[in-house]
Amino acid sequence: MDFKPANNIQDLQYFGEFGGVNPSISDSSTYTFLSAKTMFDTFEGNADGCYLYSRHSSPSNLYLGEALAAMEGTETATVTASGMGAITPVLLQLCEAGEHIVSSRTIYGGTYAFLKNFAPRLGIETSFVDITKLDVVEAAITPKTKVLYCETVSNPLLEIADIKQLAALAKKYNLKLVVDNTFSPLSISPAKLGADVVIHSLTKFINGSSDTVGGVVCGTRELIDQLRNVNDGAAMLLGSTMDSLRSASVLKNLRTLHIRMQQHSHNANYLAEKFEKDGIKTVYPGLASHPSHDLFKSMMNTMYGFGGMLTIDVGSLEKANALMELMQERNLGYLAVSLGFYKTLFSAPGSSTSSEIPEEEQIEMGLSDGLIRFSIGLDADIERTYKIMKACMTELNILEPELA
Numbered sequence: 001m002d003f004k005p006a007n008n009i010q011d012l013q014y015f016g017e018f019g020g021v022n023p024s025i026s027d028s029s030t031y032t033f034l035s036a037k038t039m040f041d042t043f044e045g046n047a048d049g050c051y052l053y054s055r056h057s058s059p060s061n062l063y064l065g066e067a068l069a070a071m072e073g074t075e076t077a078t079v080t081a082s083g084m085g086a087i088t089p090v091l092l093q094l095c096e097a098g099e100h101i102v103s104s105r106t107i108y109g110g111t112y113a114f115l116k117n118f119a120p121r122l123g124i125e126t127s128f129v130d131i132t133k134l135d136v137v138e139a140a141i142t143p144k145t146k147v148l149y150c151e152t153v154s155n156p157l158l159e160i161a162d163i164k165q166l167a168a169l170a171k172k173y174n175l176k177l178v179v180d181n182t183f184s185p186l187s188i189s190p191a192k193l194g195a196d197v198v199i200h201s202l203t204k205f206i207n208g209s210s211d212t213v214g215g216v217v218c219g220t221r222e223l224i225d226q227l228r229n230v231n232d233g234a235a236m237l238l239g240s241t242m243d244s245l246r247s248a249s250v251l252k253n254l255r256t257l258h259i260r261m262q263q264h265s266h267n268a269n270y271l272a273e274k275f276e277k278d279g280i281k282t283v284y285p286g287l288a289s290h291p292s293h294d295l296f297k298s299m300m301n302t303m304y305g306f307g308g309m310l311t312i313d314v315g316s317l318e319k320a321n322a323l324m325e326l327m328q329e330r331n332l333g334y335l336a337v338s339l340g341f342y343k344t345l346f347s348a349p350g351s352s353t354s355s356e357i358p359e360e361e362q363i364e365m366g367l368s369d370g371l372i373r374f375s376i377g378l379d380a381d382i383e384r385t386y387k388i389m390k391a392c393m394t395e396l397n398i399l400e401p402e403l404a
């Protein structure tokens with residue numbers, strides 16, 4: 001039978017201490033032992049099912065981690081206090097001083113800043129490449145390379161990584177393929193396509209209510225155990241631990257992710273088709289004009305669609321700013337960074353979320369001034385939304401007024 005990630009969520013069965021339909025929340029930072037010997041064994045990692053201290057693990061965090069591992073189809077997972085709190089420990093666990101990373105150049109601004117400005121202080125160098133060109137990716141691999149890093153759907157340009165081919169490259173050179181799947185939960189399952197590690201910022205679609213930051217690393221039991229090791233585990237020692245109360249609330253939101261993704265995708269697809277027809281430069285993986293449309297189709301779990309993210313180019317930063325302010329005034333969404341909210345969110349990535357990337361590099365990768373990134377919301381009547389958006393664009397001379 002086909003792998004259906006949402007079914008994996010649906011099939012999870014956790015009960016609370018008193019038979020509650022939700023698991024009990026572990027409201028403790030430390031745990032008692034009946035025998036001193038068991039405490040010692042737990043420290044050594046030899047006492048399964050025992051909890052020691054909540055920076056290491058807690059029942060609530062394990063529930064959420066197991067649910068996300070089931071969704072991504074990995075052996076296990078560990079949740080973290082933020083997406084960056086998942087990304088940085090993984091890279092520091094997999095790479096030592098003197099080693100090297102090959103990364104997509106179109107990645108989340110914070111990840112880019114970490115690899116470009118911070119990791120070199122620890123002797124870890126990164127080559128940034130166009131991830132859609134496999135020959136360029138392969139040419140950047142050196143004997144020191146340990147990790148191949150990319151986002152399934154890149155931020156903010158919505159380039160698509162060919163996970164199967166990248167996994168084959170990783171295998172050939174004995175690298176770990178680490179994939180940030182934040183933009184395409186459920187739609188694409190990178191581990192199923194050969195990725196070794198799948199990371200999410202839970203802050204975005206998965207939690208979906210813009211009320212917290214959070215992250216997860218999905219991978220093999222071996223890697224997750226290494227990350228949590230009390231002696232040399234990066235997640236354990238850097239301390240980016242999620243709070244139990246928060247993981248319980250993220251778990252509850254995760255249960256409606258499949259319905260939300262279907263609606264985000266439906267609405268984004270509708271708007272992308274309309275904008276493109278109106279002559280606006282639109283990038284959306286669901287459009288036949290997207291350079292990787294067929295690739296996305298070949299990787300996707302069809303029922304969740306092409307995701308909720310799209311970009312349009314309105315020509316200049318002035319026009320982009322005017323349009324975003326007007327759309328906010330008309331209550332079409334919020335001028336805000338982040339994604340995966342019930343409301344549409346929009347921002348101009350060149351001057352916000354990707355401002356860590358120097359201007360020359362922005363131009364080279366096609367990140368133009370007039371670009372607006374949309375995270376399309378859960379609007380019940382997307383046709384109405386479109387009509388109001390179109391009126392805004394006409395008012396600002398982005399669209400020609402229609403000949404009556």
Ligand SMILES: *Cc1c(COP(=O)(O)O)cnc(C)c1O
Pocket residue numbers: 082083084085108110111151155180182183201202203204213214215
């Ligand atoms: C937001 C985001 C991150 C960082 O996540 P935080 O939860 O803000 O730390 C990483 N990758 C992508 C693609 C993101 O959108």
